[in-house]
Amino acid sequence: MEQLFGREAELARIGRFLQSVRHSGDVRLVCGDPGIGKSALLAATVDLADDAGMRVLRASGSEFEADVSYSLLNQLLLPLHADIQRLPPALRDALTVALGFGPGATPAALMICNAALSLVNTVAKKAPVLLVIDDLQWVDRPSAVALGFIARRVPGSPVGVVAASRTGTEGFLDRRGLTEVTVGPLTRDAGAQLLQARSPHLTPPARQRLLDLAQGNPLALVELPATLTDSDGRCSEQSGLVPLSEHLQAVFDARVADLPEATRLLLLLATFEGSGDVRVLRGMTSLDDLAPAERAQLVRVDDTTRRLAFRHPLIQSAIVAMSTHEERRGVHLAIAAALPADPERRAWHLSAATAGPDEAVAAHLEEAARHVIQRGDALAAVAALVRAAELSASAEDRARRLAEAAYIGAEAGGTSDASTLLTDARLTRLDPTGSLHAANAAALLMINGDGDVHTAHRLLAGAIEMGDHGWRADDPALDEAMHTLVLLSWYAGTSEHWAVFHRAMARLTPGPTDILSVMSRTFPDPVRTGAAALPELEALLSTLADEEDLTRVMRIGTASVYLDRLGDNREYSWRLVRQGRDGGAPRRQLSALMHLCLDDYLTGRWDEAEILAQEAQKVCTSSGLPFLTWYFLYNQAIIAAGRGRTEEAFRLADEITHWALPRGVAGAAAIAHHPRALAAAADGDFESAYLHATAVSRPGVLAPYVPISTWVMFDLVESAVRTGRTAEARAHADAMRAARIAALSPRMTLIQHGVDALVLDNDEADAQLERTLQDPASERWLFEACRIRLAFAERLRRRKEFSATRAHLLLARTGFAAMGAEPWLARTIVELRATGYRPVIADQPPAALTAQELEIAQLAASGLSNKQIAERLYLSHRTVGAHLYRIFPKLGVSSRAGLRDALSAQKTRPGKP
Incomplete structure (x- = not known):
C-alpha cells in the first residue's frame, strides 16, 4: 500500500469500517474536492480489504456515459459473470439483459435491483464483499438506483459499500440515511512530509510557496513542483496568481500533449468507452500504443481485474479538451460499431458523433427511449427523446418527439420541464402523433396545476376526434391518449363526458387494446358492464406474474378496483411501491398505493392503510403530482370514520370537496360523501348517513357512471331502514337485484344478501345470508362482513333467536376489535349484553x-x-x-x-x- 502522509485517522476509520462490514455490513459515502485524496483512500481501502480476504468489486462513474443505463452496474458486476449464471432464472435473466450480456425483454428496475442484491449476497456467503465506486457524481441514474437499493439493505450481511464523489456535486444517488464522511486537506506538517518525499530538491522558499499554493491538496503537492519550479528547485514568480484548479489542469494538459498521437487517441477511446474493460477495448482497437501512457503514469492496468484506470479524472478532461471534433466523432463511431447488441449505448454514441440532423440516429434514440421507459426511468427516456428531437430531419418529427417527451415528463410529475418541452413542440408544426402527445401532456399539466377537468377533457377529446391517425388501436400515442381520457371522464363524472369516450372507443380498429377494452367496462359503470368483462379481467390478472411492462401492471390494477380484485394485484402493487421508493416512476407508485389502501380498508388492514396514505401524500408533494392528493385524503377519511374519529373524517371530506368542485372533479366530490355517511353511521346519526349516501345515488336508482355507488349501497339501505324509510330501502335492494350486483364479486354478493336480509326479513333471505357468511370468500371483507353480522344480529335478537345472535355478534366483536373500529365494537357489546350474554x-x-x-x-x-x-x-x-x-x-x-x-x-x- 502506498504511503499516505497525514491520513492516520482516516486509515484507522477504514480499519473499523472493514470490521463493521465483516460483521454486519456497512456503507460510507466519501466526499471531497478534486485531488484531495479520495481515490488514494479508496485504493487504501481496497488494499486493506484484499489483505483481509474480502472480495472487492470496483467501478467508476464516467462523465461520458452518464446517459447510458446500467453502465456502472455493468462495470461493477462484470467480474461476477459466472456467478450470475447460477442465480435463479428470473434474477439471472434480469441481470443478463440489463447489463447487456444477452438479449431479452427489458426487465423491471425492481427486478434488476433485487437480482443485483441477491448476486452480491450470494457471493458474500463465501467471503465478505466490498463494493468500491469512484466518481459517484457521474454514475448513470439506473445504476445509482440499484446502488442505493443495495446500500440500504446491507445491514445484517457481510457486504460493504464505499463510494466517493466530489464536494458540491449531486448525482443520482439518493443519499438519505447513508453515512457521509468528508476528506479534508492535509495539515501543513503532513503536506511538508509529502512534498519532502516527492520533491526533496526544493529550496525552503519554494517549499513554503508550494505549501501555500496547494492548501493541503495532495494532488497539487505531487504534480505542481515539476511545472512551477526550475531545475534548481526555485518557484517561478507568477505561480500563485492562477487558481489551483487551473494549475492542475495545465499540468495534465502538458503531460497529455507529450504523448504520441496514437496513444492520445487510444486514451480518448478509453475515456468515451467508460468501462475501462481491457477486453472490450481490445475488441475495438489494438492496445499496443498504450505503453507511453503507462510509463508516464497517466493510466495503469490492473492485471487481475483487467481494467484500465486513469490516475485522475483531470487527465480525461485534458484528453477530451485537446482532441479535435473529427477525432471525437471517429472515436464515438468506433464505439457504436462495437456495440451492436447494446442499442441504448450505441444510440448515445451515434448521437455524440452526429452534429446535424440525422433521422436514422434520431430513430435509434427514440427506440432507446422506449426501452428505458419500460424500466421506469422517465427522465432518461425524456433525455433520449429530446436529443432525438434535436437530430430530427423534419420539423414534424422534431415536434412529435418533443411532444412525447413532454407527455412522459408530465405523466411522471415533472411539470416545469414538461411545460417547456410542450411549448417548444408547439412552436413547430405537429403531425397527428405529435398532436396527441402534446394534447395528452397539456391535459395532464392542466389538471396538475389549477386548470379544470372539463377543459382538459375537451382539449384531449378534440385532439383524439380531429386527429388524422386512422383510429388504429395499435398506435401507442392514441392508446395513451385514450387511457388519459378514461381518467378525465371518471374525474368529470357525467354521462356526457363518458359518451365522448365511448364514441372514440367505437371507432378504434380493429378494436381497443386488451387493457383498454377491460377498463372501459369495469371502471366507468361497473354496475351495468362490469360482470361481462370478468373473463377478460381474469385473463389479464393471469399475466401479472410474467408482466414486465410496469405501466400495464398499474393499469390492470385500475381495471380491478370495482370488481374487487385488488387482492390479486397486491404482490404486484407492492412491486411498484418498492420500485418507486427506490427511485422509480412516482405515478406508478401512487397508483399502487391507491390500490393497496383501498384493499386494506376492505380487508381490515387499517393501520397499514393509514401509514400508506400518509406516505402517498408526501410522494404527491415531492413528485409534482398534487392532483392525486385528494385520493389519499379519502383513504384517511374512511379509516377515521370507521374508527369513530368523526370530526377528522368530516374535515378531510370537506377538504376534498372544497378542492374538487372548483376544478370540476365531480368524481372526487361524490366520493367525499362516503366517509361522511360512514362517520354519521358510526355516531348513530342514521338520518345524516342516509342523506350522504343518497347524495351519491338516489334510493332505487343505481346512478350511471358513479362507480362509488357500489361502495355505499349497504350504508344507504341500513340507514333507510333505521330511519323508517322502508319503501326506499326495499326499492334500492330491488334495483341491486335487478342489476345483478352479486355477479360482480364475492364482496358484492355479501352486500346483496346482507341488504336482502334487512329489507325482506324472511327465512329464505336469512338462510341465504347465513350461507354467504359461512363462505370463505366472504371472510376477506372483514369490515363489511362484521357490519352485516351486527345488523343481522340485531334483527335476530328482536326475534329472540339468542343463540344465532350471539354467534354473529361474537365474530363481529373480534373483527371490530382487530380493526380498532371502536363505535361498531361498542354497539356490538351492547347487543351482546341485550341477549343476556x-x-x-x-x-x-x-x-x-x-x-x-x-x-x-x-x-x-x-x-x-x-x-x-x-x-x-x-x-x-x-x-x-x-x-x-x-x-x-x-x-x-x-x-x-x-x-x-x-x-x-x-x-x-x-x-x-
Whole structure:
C-alpha cells in the first residue's frame, strides 16, 4: 500500500469500517474536492480489504456515459459473470439483459435491483464483499438506483459499500440515511512530509510557496513542483496568481500533449468507452500504443481485474479538451460499431458523433427511449427523446418527439420541464402523433396545476376526434391518449363526458387494446358492464406474474378496483411501491398505493392503510403530482370514520370537496360523501348517513357512471331502514337485484344478501345470508362482513333467536376489535349484553382498557409474539408494541410476564351484564 502522509485517522476509520462490514455490513459515502485524496483512500481501502480476504468489486462513474443505463452496474458486476449464471432464472435473466450480456425483454428496475442484491449476497456467503465506486457524481441514474437499493439493505450481511464523489456535486444517488464522511486537506506538517518525499530538491522558499499554493491538496503537492519550479528547485514568480484548479489542469494538459498521437487517441477511446474493460477495448482497437501512457503514469492496468484506470479524472478532461471534433466523432463511431447488441449505448454514441440532423440516429434514440421507459426511468427516456428531437430531419418529427417527451415528463410529475418541452413542440408544426402527445401532456399539466377537468377533457377529446391517425388501436400515442381520457371522464363524472369516450372507443380498429377494452367496462359503470368483462379481467390478472411492462401492471390494477380484485394485484402493487421508493416512476407508485389502501380498508388492514396514505401524500408533494392528493385524503377519511374519529373524517371530506368542485372533479366530490355517511353511521346519526349516501345515488336508482355507488349501497339501505324509510330501502335492494350486483364479486354478493336480509326479513333471505357468511370468500371483507353480522344480529335478537345472535355478534366483536373500529365494537357489546350474554370475566375488559387493548393483552398473555398478534389482528407489529406500552401501566405490570396474573385477577371481580 502506498504511503499516505497525514491520513492516520482516516486509515484507522477504514480499519473499523472493514470490521463493521465483516460483521454486519456497512456503507460510507466519501466526499471531497478534486485531488484531495479520495481515490488514494479508496485504493487504501481496497488494499486493506484484499489483505483481509474480502472480495472487492470496483467501478467508476464516467462523465461520458452518464446517459447510458446500467453502465456502472455493468462495470461493477462484470467480474461476477459466472456467478450470475447460477442465480435463479428470473434474477439471472434480469441481470443478463440489463447489463447487456444477452438479449431479452427489458426487465423491471425492481427486478434488476433485487437480482443485483441477491448476486452480491450470494457471493458474500463465501467471503465478505466490498463494493468500491469512484466518481459517484457521474454514475448513470439506473445504476445509482440499484446502488442505493443495495446500500440500504446491507445491514445484517457481510457486504460493504464505499463510494466517493466530489464536494458540491449531486448525482443520482439518493443519499438519505447513508453515512457521509468528508476528506479534508492535509495539515501543513503532513503536506511538508509529502512534498519532502516527492520533491526533496526544493529550496525552503519554494517549499513554503508550494505549501501555500496547494492548501493541503495532495494532488497539487505531487504534480505542481515539476511545472512551477526550475531545475534548481526555485518557484517561478507568477505561480500563485492562477487558481489551483487551473494549475492542475495545465499540468495534465502538458503531460497529455507529450504523448504520441496514437496513444492520445487510444486514451480518448478509453475515456468515451467508460468501462475501462481491457477486453472490450481490445475488441475495438489494438492496445499496443498504450505503453507511453503507462510509463508516464497517466493510466495503469490492473492485471487481475483487467481494467484500465486513469490516475485522475483531470487527465480525461485534458484528453477530451485537446482532441479535435473529427477525432471525437471517429472515436464515438468506433464505439457504436462495437456495440451492436447494446442499442441504448450505441444510440448515445451515434448521437455524440452526429452534429446535424440525422433521422436514422434520431430513430435509434427514440427506440432507446422506449426501452428505458419500460424500466421506469422517465427522465432518461425524456433525455433520449429530446436529443432525438434535436437530430430530427423534419420539423414534424422534431415536434412529435418533443411532444412525447413532454407527455412522459408530465405523466411522471415533472411539470416545469414538461411545460417547456410542450411549448417548444408547439412552436413547430405537429403531425397527428405529435398532436396527441402534446394534447395528452397539456391535459395532464392542466389538471396538475389549477386548470379544470372539463377543459382538459375537451382539449384531449378534440385532439383524439380531429386527429388524422386512422383510429388504429395499435398506435401507442392514441392508446395513451385514450387511457388519459378514461381518467378525465371518471374525474368529470357525467354521462356526457363518458359518451365522448365511448364514441372514440367505437371507432378504434380493429378494436381497443386488451387493457383498454377491460377498463372501459369495469371502471366507468361497473354496475351495468362490469360482470361481462370478468373473463377478460381474469385473463389479464393471469399475466401479472410474467408482466414486465410496469405501466400495464398499474393499469390492470385500475381495471380491478370495482370488481374487487385488488387482492390479486397486491404482490404486484407492492412491486411498484418498492420500485418507486427506490427511485422509480412516482405515478406508478401512487397508483399502487391507491390500490393497496383501498384493499386494506376492505380487508381490515387499517393501520397499514393509514401509514400508506400518509406516505402517498408526501410522494404527491415531492413528485409534482398534487392532483392525486385528494385520493389519499379519502383513504384517511374512511379509516377515521370507521374508527369513530368523526370530526377528522368530516374535515378531510370537506377538504376534498372544497378542492374538487372548483376544478370540476365531480368524481372526487361524490366520493367525499362516503366517509361522511360512514362517520354519521358510526355516531348513530342514521338520518345524516342516509342523506350522504343518497347524495351519491338516489334510493332505487343505481346512478350511471358513479362507480362509488357500489361502495355505499349497504350504508344507504341500513340507514333507510333505521330511519323508517322502508319503501326506499326495499326499492334500492330491488334495483341491486335487478342489476345483478352479486355477479360482480364475492364482496358484492355479501352486500346483496346482507341488504336482502334487512329489507325482506324472511327465512329464505336469512338462510341465504347465513350461507354467504359461512363462505370463505366472504371472510376477506372483514369490515363489511362484521357490519352485516351486527345488523343481522340485531334483527335476530328482536326475534329472540339468542343463540344465532350471539354467534354473529361474537365474530363481529373480534373483527371490530382487530380493526380498532371502536363505535361498531361498542354497539356490538351492547347487543351482546341485550341477549343476556354473560362473558367469562377474562372476556370483560378492565375499566381502564379498551376492547382492542384487552384483546391484545389476552393474546400477549397467551404467549404470542408481537408479530403473531399483529398478523392475527391485521395490525402492524409496531402498533401492537405501542398498545402494550399503554396496557402495562393500566394493569399495574411492567412486562409481558405479569399480564397473565393481572388478567386472572379480574376473575375475582363480579361480572356485569
